[in-house]
Amino acid sequence: MSAQTTAANVQDIIEARLEKRTKGNYVPAGGKKMIAFMDDINMPVRDAYGSQPPLELVRLWHDYGYWFDRNKQWRKNVKDMVLCGAAGPPGGARSPLPPRLLSCFHAFYLTPPTYQQLIKIFGTMLGQHLQDFDEETKGARSS
Incomplete structure (x- = not known):
């Protein structure tokens, strides 16, 4: 991720590796499980309200198992995906991860x-x- 990463970028990249199974259900191609690794997960820039939209999209998926199709406004259930992230220490362009997102992970510090x-x-x-x-x-x- 970077300061230019948008929620649409994250959604498009992940959806490119998914295939539609049944109505509204998307799974990794080939019936496999997918690990989505997000490096520099704390890099997206904050908007006027202090949130980071790419991270809010990830949190929405983690908490509820879906996000919305941006054109049709229908739910897309994303299944068989695990999220893994890495973040450098806060400072400079990096900001600390929002506590609501951090609670979705098993975090450890090296x-x-x-x-x-x-x-x-x-x-x-x-x-x-x-x-x-x-x-x-x-x-x-x-x-």
């Missing part, structure tokens, strides 16, 4: 890694990548 942890993680990855290089190049890992 603390940022320490400098030593980053050295260990990326040093190991770089060491594996450089193992076929000459000794001088391998030395770049420790600097």
